[in-house]
Amino acid sequence: DTGVSQDPRHKITKRGQNVTFRCDPISEHNRLYWYRQTLGQGPEFLTYFQNEAQLEKSRLLSDRFSAERPKGSFSTLEIQRTEQGDSAMYLCASSLVDQDNEQFFGPGTRLTVL
Amino acid sequence: SQQGEEDPQALSIQEGENATMNCSYKTSINNLQWYRQNSGRGLVHLILIRSNEREKHSGRLRVTLDTSKKSSSLLITASRAADTASYFCATDPSNDYKLSFGAGTTVTVRA
Numbered sequence: 001d002t003g004v005s006q007d008p009r010h011k012i013t014k015r016g017q018n019v020t021f022r023c024d025p026i027s028e029h030n031r032l033y034w035y036r037q038t039l040g041q042g043p044e045f046l047t048y049f050q051n052e053a054q055l056e057k058s059r060l061l062s063d064r065f066s067a068e069r070p071k072g073s074f075s076t077l078e079i080q081r082t083e084q085g086d087s088a089m090y091l092c093a094s095s096l097v098d099q100d101n102e103q104f105f106g107p108g109t110r111l112t113v114l
Numbered sequence: 115s116q117q118g119e120e121d122p123q124a125l126s127i128q129e130g131e132n133a134t135m136n137c138s139y140k141t142s143i144n145n146l147q148w149y150r151q152n153s154g155r156g157l158v159h160l161i162l163i164r165s166n167e168r169e170k171h172s173g174r175l176r177v178t179l180d181t182s183k184k185s186s187s188l189l190i191t192a193s194r195a196a197d198t199a200s201y202f203c204a205t206d207p208s209n210d211y212k213l214s215f216g217a218g219t220t221v222t223v224r225a
Contacts, residue, residue, distance in 0.1 A: 006156075042202050043213075044215070048211060089154075091156060093157075093213075100162055101145070101211055105149070107156040108155070
């Protein structure tokens with residue numbers, strides 16, 4: 001499968017715990033995006049990388065959230081001290097520069113904070 | 115903030131009928147993309163239409179774009195049960211890279 005992959009697909013955690021998600025983009029894509037989607041809504045942008053540089057962060061991304069893309073390939077999204085309001089689907093997408101910003105999404109990680 | 119708004123919020127049709135949904139947006143765009151999402155799954159990219167295009171086809175899908183009205187429509191012809199899903203439009207604003215999504219249209223195709 002050469003699409004975007006995400007791991008884990010589901011995560012259940014207790015409030016206050018830290019969680020980390022991983023995204024592997026399409027191999028030749030140099031842009032990588034994180035979005036969050038809550039029930040009944042469309043995805044909302046969190047942050048994006050071009051190669052290893054994090055170029056933009058949404059105001060939705062509180063200081064409990066951190067994302068990295070250390071070698072310009074896979075990316076991790078960590079949430080510290082999780083809260084019930086963090087429960088959502090976390091989606092990763094990738095795209096290629098100069099190709100109309102056509103973004104391809106992974107299957108998502110569904111986070112449930114108890 | 116979500117720029118796009120889909121209309122209607124929900125649509126129920128009989129198999130074989132056509133389904134039409136609309137998307138309105140607020141700012142100038144480079145392109146507009148339509149996605150499908152089956153319940154609890156990731157988004158599947160359906161079609162991209164550039165700001166200088168007016169109509170585009172892909173299989174049973176037809177997308178139109180009217181930049182003067184800041185609106186787009188997605189037509190699914192000869193619908194099938196497998197088309198049951200939520201459909202989202204996403205705008206790619208000028209000078210920006212992040213997509214802005216609406217809340218989606220939920221389509222139910224009855225057998």
